[in-house]
Amino acid sequence: MPISEIAPLPAELQEWQEKIEKLAAGHGLDFFPTIFEMVPADRLNEIAAKGGFPVRYPHWRFGMEYEKLGKGYHYGLQKIYELVINNDPCYAYLMASNELVDQKLVMAHVYGHCDFFKCNAWFGHTNRKMMDQMANHGARIRRYMDEVGVEPVEEFIDACLSIEDLIDIHSPFIKRRADRHDPGERKDAPPKPARFQSSEYLDPFVNPKAELRRDDTEDTPKPHKIPEHPERDVMLFLLERAPLNAWQADVLSIIRDEAYYFAPQGQTKIMNEGWASYWHSKMMTTQIASAAEIVQFADHHSGTVASSGGSLNPYKLGIELFRDIEDRWNRGAYGKEYEECDDHAERQDWDRQLGGGRDKIFEVRRVHNDLTFIDSFLTLDFVREHKLFKFGYNPGTEYYEIETRAFPQVKSQLLVNLTNLGRPHISVVDGNYKNRGELYLEHAYTGVELQMNYAQDTLQNLHRLWTRPVHIATVIDEVETIVSFDGKSVTVDQGDEVESEEDD
């Protein structure tokens, strides 16, 4: 749909696009056909507010996002340079007010992203016709809004969005079970009598021991547990089990599809940005920028990869790690012999002239995500060189403070932050809790508590989907706790004392 509305780029940019595309392909980048559209700032903000998809379904939060972006742009606080959509063909939007040197930089950057989308394994299962799919989602949701009204649909979307994190990001790769539960599988054996009432002296005759044992062991069907094993894909579980009518189920499935589409972008942010920055910087400095443009390029480039105020810039971390890998593999600075060398000078001058760096980074961009990327390639030398540190919250001073610069701690903190996209690990454990059809979730506590006010509101939204009481087991103040919402009030059960808060 958007193709028809795309105006051709101005001739000069079109020429540059062709040139840059050839250069990118020449370096071995492998991308979908890429369509550039040049748009004014407010239009770019509109598209960005919709997550990159102008055709997306209507929802108030996009309006909120647009207000924020518009304000940020208006006050000069932020400006979106470019926007790339993972789709075949790839769509990329250029900001009309950018200067030529920026447009060239952005185009080179975009080809890096397009290559990453196409070649990185974690994007392997994403829908490459998402632009069409999003339009389709939009049409379906608009139709429901016409049928049942804007507000009920929008409020239902709100509830679905509350749990859009609760998907199993590995399920596109690992089939843990069939998607749809087949009710035919269940063998509902008639209930067996357990023990009959009898007076004591008759008991051995009325309830013969052999018979009781048989009940216990042989054909007594195990009580059917729902789900059989804890499930990460809470959205799917609700889709199959919650009492939803047809439009609600469809809306939930739409939100779930989009969540799966966007998940790999969250899993590969450092790599994806690092990769695109690596390529724009390589192409700009060696092939594209004229002598007159190089200073301006350097200025803007350093702006994007700058680290300010102690914060870690994913663009910077990504590009530096790719460069480090390329350099180490060129020199052969890896493997047992290198690792075991503890002479600092020798390690620095290490050069086996292997020249395998380029191949290595292409391999890395194909198979890794941020978590495995950091796990495999963040080294002690790198952490020292880039002055990374671990910080933590000090309740005494109410400040985040530098805790340590020790390599193992820094690395493990980074890995913790990247695990499950930095979100709590939550599964459905029981869909028939207390044998009353209540929903019981479990948070795998790893030392960091849930934010309680958010958790309570999320439970309320979950209740709108499940319509029966919902619970989450977690840990608060080192005490195992169940937070529940029964439709009226939130209760926090820590075993001995029960706190109840009326919901207004």
Place this chain on the structure above:
Amino acid sequence: MPLDIERDQRRFKEIVRGRLRKNLRKYVTQGEMMGRKGKDLVSIPIPSLDVPRFKFGDNGAGGVGTGEGEEGQPVGKGGQPQGGPGEAGSDPGSEHFMEVDVSLDELAEILGDELELPRILPKGDASLQDEKSKYDSIRSTGPESLRHKKRTYLKALKRQISTGEYTPDDPRVVPIKSDKQYRSWSTIQHPEVNAVIIYVMDVSGSMTDDQKEIVRTEAFWIDTWLGSQYKGIEKRYIIHDAVAKEVDEHTFYHTRESGGTRISSAYKVCADLIEKDFPPADWNIYVFQFSDGDNWGEDNEKAFSELGDRILPHVNLYAYGQVESPYGSGEFLGRLKSRFGESHEAIVTSEIEDKDAIYESIKTFLGKGK
């Protein structure tokens, strides 16, 4: 193809207004929650307009940063570490509410709807004409100071080209008298209905900061509502203990005296002010008096005659708000009522026990629609 973004934006604003309505009593009661932004905007915190999710608490998780610094050195204030670590995975820092900008007019409309305030029909119709000059036209005569150089040059150039005087090799353009163009103005008259709010407050020792806070909050809503009903509104402030004087807004809220209380002194200043600056034929006059109800007994009679003779006949509304104070006797309200009757057409009174009473008090004051 039109984008839905305008629709989304509209929905967002509707939802914001809905939240505002729902929590209006809270905002009215706790005026200090709101921040003033420029002249016409206030920013209001709206609870949880983001989508709630299961997420880690703000202060639990740490992160990784980069740069110089010793162990123990702070890198960011609690709840708001500086951006970066969030980028790399965790997402600390976002609050459970957001600030939205609302125009005062919009706020007044919500207030009006929720409190069911009647619209005010200004008295004295459009008796006052306001004149404005606007430089919006061009004439061929006028003072040199208003000469329009560009237009003059263009006219001279046209003339020279049409008469063949212009030679591109020697591009001199010399205006003659008939080329000269001058800016000119027209006078626009528009009817203006004027209104003035006169605030009177007792600043004697028995009025504490708590009481003044209440006055300030009430005044904010009164300003907002009346401001939405009139174009251009004047505000005057009178403080008094045993003596009274007119002051500016800042002084009004920040003065504390220790003297006794003589309300008549304030009425006199108020009446003089009306006489001098606000001829009642042209002005809609509102007087809001706040006090803890203390007055020197022998002063009451004098005060009431001043009020009855020189103020009440001229005002749209005289509102007396009695703020409960641990020190004040609170007698004045009863005296006022017995003197002027329970239902004097221009008088409206309200007792404000605490912040929670502000909401009803505003409704009482403004509910008359005067």
